[in-house]
Amino acid sequence: AQSVTQLDSQVPVFEEAPVELRCNYSSSVSVYLFWYVQYPNQGLQLLLKYLSGSTLVESINGFEAEFNKSQTSFHLRKPSVHISDTAEYFCAVSMSYRNTGKLIFGQGTTLQVKP
Amino acid sequence: DTGVSQDPRHKITKRGQNVTFRCDPISEHNRLYWYRQTLGQGPEFLTYFQNEAQLEKSRLLSDRFSAERPKGSFSTLEIQRTEQGDSAMYLCASSRTPGSFNEQFFGPGTRLTVL
Numbered sequence: 001a002q003s004v005t006q007l008d009s010q011v012p013v014f015e016e017a018p019v020e021l022r023c024n025y026s027s028s029v030s031v032y033l034f035w036y037v038q039y040p041n042q043g044l045q046l047l048l049k050y051l052s053g054s055t056l057v058e059s060i061n062g063f064e065a066e067f068n069k070s071q072t073s074f075h076l077r078k079p080s081v082h083i084s085d086t087a088e089y090f091c092a093v094s095m096s097y098r099n100t101g102k103l104i105f106g107q108g109t110t111l112q113v114k115p
Numbered sequence: 116d117t118g119v120s121q122d123p124r125h126k127i128t129k130r131g132q133n134v135t136f137r138c139d140p141i142s143e144h145n146r147l148y149w150y151r152q153t154l155g156q157g158p159e160f161l162t163y164f165q166n167e168a169q170l171e172k173s174r175l176l177s178d179r180f181s182a183e184r185p186k187g188s189f190s191t192l193e194i195q196r197t198e199q200g201d202s203a204m205y206l207c208a209s210s211r212t213p214g215s216f217n218e219q220f221f222g223p224g225t226r227l228t229v230l
Contacts, residue, residue, distance in 0.1 A: 004157075032216050043119070044158070044206070044221040051216045090157050094216075100171055101146060101210055101217060105157030 002027040004091050006106035014114050015083055021076040021109045023091030031093040033074040034103065035065055038088040047089070050074065051096075061085075086113045117141075119222035121207050127228045128197055135193045136225045140209030147190050148219060149182055150206040151175065158206055164190060165212060197229045 007022040025031065035047040048059040055067040065076045074091060091106040120139045128134050140147045146165050150158035161180070162172045166187035176182075179197075184190040194201055204226050208219040 006157075009155075036221075043223045044208075046218045049216070049218070092157075096216075099212075100163065101148070101219065102160050102163060102171065103148075103150075103158070103219065104160065107155070108157050 002029075002031065002093055002095065002104045004093055004104055004106035006089075006091055006109045008109050009107065010110045010112065012112045012114060013081055016080045018079050019077065019081050019085075019111065021089050021091075021111065023074045023076065023106060025072050025074065025091070025093050027072075027093060027095070030096045032096050033065075033067060034092040034094070035059075035063070035074070035076050036090045036092060036105075038090065038108075040087070044090065047076075081111070081113050083113050083115060085111060087111060119207055119209055119220050121205075121222040121225050123225060124223060125226045125228075127230065129230050130199060131196055133193065133195045134197060134227065135191055136205055136207075136227075138190045138192070138207030138209075138222060140189070140207070141220055142188075143211065144209035144220070145187070145212045146210045146217075146219075147184055148208040148210075149190070149192055150208065152204040152206055152224070153202075161192075194227075197227075199229045202227055202229045 003026045033050040036044045037047045050067045058064045092103040122137045148163040149161040152158040164184040179195045182192045204224040206224045208221045210217040210219045
């Protein structure tokens with residue numbers, strides 16, 4: 001069975017500081033990896049995904065995540081955060097060999113950006 | 116592209132009552148997913164449809180839960196004889212086929228409170 005662990009439930013950080021949100025997964029089969037973001041009172045939105053190829057993936061708003069197969073991790077980073085990045089962030093996996101698209105989510109990390 | 120919509124956004128009911136939620140996916144999306152999210156947790160997969168066929172159900176989906184997608188467009192999720200433990204946010208998502216790699220677009224959710 002697959003599982004996802006987000007190691008921090010809350011991450012407080014000051015504006016313009018760097019941030020890392022940690023995600024580890026467990027799976028006996030190859031997976032696709034995703035980060036979703038949920039802004040207050042909004043639905044989940046895809047932030048970025050890793051399917052194959054380059055292990056470093058980037059989003060349009062400055063976030064990046066690196067797939068590390070040996071450590072089974074997919075940590076999310078941003079070199080300089082903004083107040084508007086305050087949100088709940090979810091790491092998720094889906095099994096690449098099964099064509100269901102079913103997502104298995106971590107518990108979520110609340111990023112609190114302070115002025 | 117009007118996005119995924121869910122109705123109602125909030126539902127308060129008494130224990131033992133039946134409730135039904137509706138999800139309207141993005142029009143050209145063949146796949147439709149239901150997830151449940153409780154406070155402080157990530158979404159948990161409940162079931163999914165490809166067109167009108169329900170292809171997988173989670174063990175979380177007890178016999179009090181039933182989902183339909185009769186014409187391969189909108190879907191309904193019914194909970195019979197609600198219990199306090201059913202209180203949660205119910206999320207709907209849709210995606211194109213094929214592939215687990217396809218982005219799932221989430222609706223805003225229906226928050227259920229069982230008194």
